[in-house]
Structures are given as structure tokens and as C-alpha cells.
Amino acid sequence: MQSFFGNNRRESPKPVKAQIRGEIPKWLQGTLIRNGPGMHKIGDTVYNHWFDGMALLHSFTFKDGEIFYRSKYLRSDTYRSNMEANRIVVSEFGTMAYPDPCKNIFAKAFSYLSHTIPDFTDNCLINIIRCGEDLYASTETNYIRKIDLETLETNEKVDYRKYVALNLATSHPHYDTNGNTYNMGTSIGDKGKTKYQIIKIPQSKPGNSELGLATPGVLVICSIPSRSLLRPSYFHSFGMTENYIVFIEQPFKLDILKLATAYFRGVNWASCLGWYPNDKTYIHLIDRETKKILSTKYYTDALVVYHHVNAYEEDGHVIFDIVAYNDNSLYDMFYLKILKLDDAAFEKQGKTFSSPSCRRFVIPLQHDKNVELGTNIVTLENTTASALKEKDGYVYCKPEILFEGIELPRINYDYNGKKYRYIYASKVQWRPVPTKIIKCDILTKTCYEWREDHCWPAEPVFVRAPEAKEEDDGVLLSSIVSSDPKTSSFLLVLDAKTFKELGRASVTADIHLDLHGLFIPEK
Numbered sequence: 001m002q003s004f005f006g007n008n009r010r011e012s013p014k015p016v017k018a019q020i021r022g023e024i025p026k027w028l029q030g031t032l033i034r035n036g037p038g039m040h041k042i043g044d045t046v047y048n049h050w051f052d053g054m055a056l057l058h059s060f061t062f063k064d065g066e067i068f069y070r071s072k073y074l075r076s077d078t079y080r081s082n083m084e085a086n087r088i089v090v091s092e093f094g095t096m097a098y099p100d101p102c103k104n105i106f107a108k109a110f111s112y113l114s115h116t117i118p119d120f121t122d123n124c125l126i127n128i129i130r131c132g133e134d135l136y137a138s139t140e141t142n143y144i145r146k147i148d149l150e151t152l153e154t155n156e157k158v159d160y161r162k163y164v165a166l167n168l169a170t171s172h173p174h175y176d177t178n179g180n181t182y183n184m185g186t187s188i189g190d191k192g193k194t195k196y197q198i199i200k201i202p203q204s205k206p207g208n209s210e211l212g213l214a215t216p217g218v219l220v221i222c223s224i225p226s227r228s229l230l231r232p233s234y235f236h237s238f239g240m241t242e243n244y245i246v247f248i249e250q251p252f253k254l255d256i257l258k259l260a261t262a263y264f265r266g267v268n269w270a271s272c273l274g275w276y277p278n279d280k281t282y283i284h285l286i287d288r289e290t291k292k293i294l295s296t297k298y299y300t301d302a303l304v305v306y307h308h309v310n311a312y313e314e315d316g317h318v319i320f321d322i323v324a325y326n327d328n329s330l331y332d333m334f335y336l337k338i339l340k341l342d343d344a345a346f347e348k349q350g351k352t353f354s355s356p357s358c359r360r361f362v363i364p365l366q367h368d369k370n371v372e373l374g375t376n377i378v379t380l381e382n383t384t385a386s387a388l389k390e391k392d393g394y395v396y397c398k399p400e401i402l403f404e405g406i407e408l409p410r411i412n413y414d415y416n417g418k419k420y421r422y423i424y425a426s427k428v429q430w431r432p433v434p435t436k437i438i439k440c441d442i443l444t445k446t447c448y449e450w451r452e453d454h455c456w457p458a459e460p461v462f463v464r465a466p467e468a469k470e471e472d473d474g475v476l477l478s479s480i481v482s483s484d485p486k487t488s489s490f491l492l493v494l495d496a497k498t499f500k501e502l503g504r505a506s507v508t509a510d511i512h513l514d515l516h517g518l519f520i521p522e523k
């Protein structure tokens, strides 16, 4: 496990033909493009955290029964500056960079003061997002980088701030069936206010290089005032049903004053995230039509969620599923000094971290105003999730635990915002790194697992079969990194219904453990 994480991966900018074993479905035409950290050491300087590494894009292209692999480092401004200096000169999530130490002290003093709300990095390493025909590499700052699907080359640098007041934006947008993209972010201290913004990016006409320039361009659907001006909640994703946006304002907060002073306090951005276990977690439902926030104050106990799984409406309830933790320790687990521990030490350390559970919340949209305080106002059948009516318009919600130990959840996205049955995810046991791929059947509560020795699977991506009738008619794609020097890494293709292996495509290239990605079908 040790060597695994911290070493730099070589890019393979030219297509590498994969060695195929088994039967890859002929209908599978298109490109799986994914993103993740690939370079953790620059010159003599090393990043502290796995989420700091230079973004390495990679892709598997399925064409007429053949599969080609390629990978290329994102040529972000950060990448270029670091390469030019042959050391880390731009700060990331877990690593604060300082100007050349031998620079005179005035330059240093000046550079300290110029880092109030810092100009964040454009090392977009987390995901790939679609705006109409255009693809962007994304992180959680205000920058995204347009990329070329085929060559993985880096194009325009786009700053959300040019279109909308956003200092941070998630890497987990949603898409509607008309090709519009929805995302959420945080506007810090604009006009003295801190608020969460839900934006809609209409699909840009092909060739428009700027983000969603199609008229009317980026739209703010709704602004949600942060409960705290200087400590807005951190959030990594959100939910969307046919009629509602689900936003969870959790007690895992970004301290703006700490953020603004981190630079000359010599600490990293990660240390500006704070966990407040005695605070509540507020659940906001925003009506997509009226753009209004529902007035009922739904809340639950303190939790930390990174990934929403899905959300839908049924019989006057909004049901949403999330992968949640009982504290904020996950991000601490990804410091490279932890990930490089040998297995025994890692296992001891790993057990101190809270593990994920997939939790279902059921939120009644209406309820009889006269019911007794303390009444459970969930009227939906066969769920143990509850919502207790309290005074002053508060409703205390408790989830049903669907599954334990799953992360990086994906679904058949045709069912996003709709009642669904299957979750495809990575299974993690006391270590954040996925060791198995799993299919969870919400109806029967049964799971199927795939694992193999020395194999480290990525988040499984579902691709629907052409004449799909059922939700799980399709395949699952996962790039599997092999830690056995005698075995090449490979792309695994599973039948999503039977969870049986259909085939695998071995690649003699340096495949890295990545974070998230997308399958783009051949047009």
C-alpha cells in the first residue's frame, strides 16, 4: 500500500492499445474519461495530502471492439508554475506553498497580505463535468479547465466569478434531460453576505468557448443565506429531484478568517475546515419551480456527507440517499503520511476513523399542522426513516441505514431524481481506499461484490445498454490498479445485472488511482 500512493505517475499522451480478455459488448462505443491526482512530488518538494496532487486525466476509448488508453497531466496554471520552478509554488488543499525563501522579506510581507481571500489553485483534479458539448476538469475552487475529450489537452481556464458570485463550487454537478448543468457553490462575503448559490448553466452551443454563454448564460436559481457569515458549511455535492434541490448544511464548516490568515499562519486550507459535533445538520429543500426554500426547518443530528447518491419524490415525500459519516475524519485519512503507513500501522490508525454508511432520509412535504408535537409525520410505507414534528416549525429527521461501508456511489443516471433500486459503489473496510466494487439492491437489501487480490478498483461507472428495459441493463466500468508488479492494471467490464465479469482490457501503462469521471457515449 505504501509505495502506491505517493509516487508520481508517468503520463501516456499517445493512445496505448489494450490487451482484451473476454467479451466487451460491441455496443459499448465511447470514452470513459476520469480524473485524479497523479504527481505528488515536484523537485524536492512533496505534497502533504492525496487531494493536492497534480491532476492527471486519463481515458479508455472503446472503438469497434478495441480499447485505447491515454493519460495526460492537466496543464493548469498551477502545473505550469510548479514545473517552471521545479517545486511546489502554488498552495493546495493540504499543502501551503511559500514564495522562494531567499526572496527579500518585503516581497514575503507583501505576498502574505495579498492572500486574504486567496486566488485559489486551478489544479482541477477531482472530476470531469459536462456543459453541453464541452468538458471541464474540476476541483472545488472557482476555476474549472476546459479539456479536449480525445487528446486530453487543456484549454480555456474558466472562472465562475466572471458569471456569478462564487468563490467555491462543487465537482458534483447534476444534469437535466435537456442537457442543462446544475451546480452549487459558496459566495464568501460578497456585499457582506455569505451564501450558498444554486446555479444553472444552460448547455453552451458547440464552439462557444466560454461557460454556458448561450443566452441567458449562467443563472442563479436560488441563494441560500449561510447560517454563519464567517463559517459557511463545507459541502461536496447536493441532491436534485424532479421538483426540488436537496442541500445539506452540515456542521463541517469552512472558517473564513482562518482561510484568510492561513498563509501567514503557516497552515494549510484543510486546517480551516472545522467540525462542530454539537451543531445540527440542516436539510434545505428548494423548489426548482418557485426557486423558494421550503419554510419548514428540517434538521438531523451532526453528520458529514460528501456524496449524495440519489433523491426522488414519492407520495408527498422527498426521499434522499447519502453516504454519511459520524465525524469529519475521512479527509484526515488521506494525508500521504497516513496512506504511506504499512498495512499493520495503517489498520490500527484506520480503525480510529468513522466509516461511511448509506443513509436514507424521508422528508414529508406537507403535514397536518394540528398533529401533536413528537408525532412522526412520515406516512410513507416500508421505511424506518422518521420525521418528528417539533415546535416553531422544526422537524427532526432520522434516517434509515440502507448499507454500511460503501463510498464513491454511482447509479444509472437515467434514474437520477427518480425512484430507483440499485447503487453501484466502492466498498471500503477501515481504509478509505476501495478494495471492492459492490452493487447494492435497495429493494432486497442484497449486495454483490467483486474483488481480486492486489487489485484496487476505482469508482464504478454505469453505462446503460442500448435497448435497456430495466434499471440494471448495462455494464459497469472500473479502472483497476494492480499492486502486483507481475500483473498489468486493467479496465474491468462487469455485467451490471449479474455482476459477472464480461471482460477486461489490460494496459501496460502507468494507471493511477483516480477520483471521479464520466462515460461519454460515441455520438
Ligand SMILES: CC1=C(/C=C/C(C)=C/C=C/C(C)=C/C=O)C(C)(C)CCC1
Pocket (backbone or CB within 6 Å): 051, 091, 092, 093, 120, 121, 126, 139, 140, 141, 168, 236, 269, 270, 306, 515
Ligand atoms: C484548494 C481548496 C479547497 C480544496 C478542496 C479539495 C481539493 C477537496 C477535495 C475533495 C475530494 C477529492 C473528495 C472526494 O470525495 C477547499 C477546501 C475547497 C477550499 C480552499 C481551497
Ligand SMILES: [Fe+2]
Pocket (backbone or CB within 6 Å): 172, 236, 306, 307, 516
Ligand atoms: Fe466526490
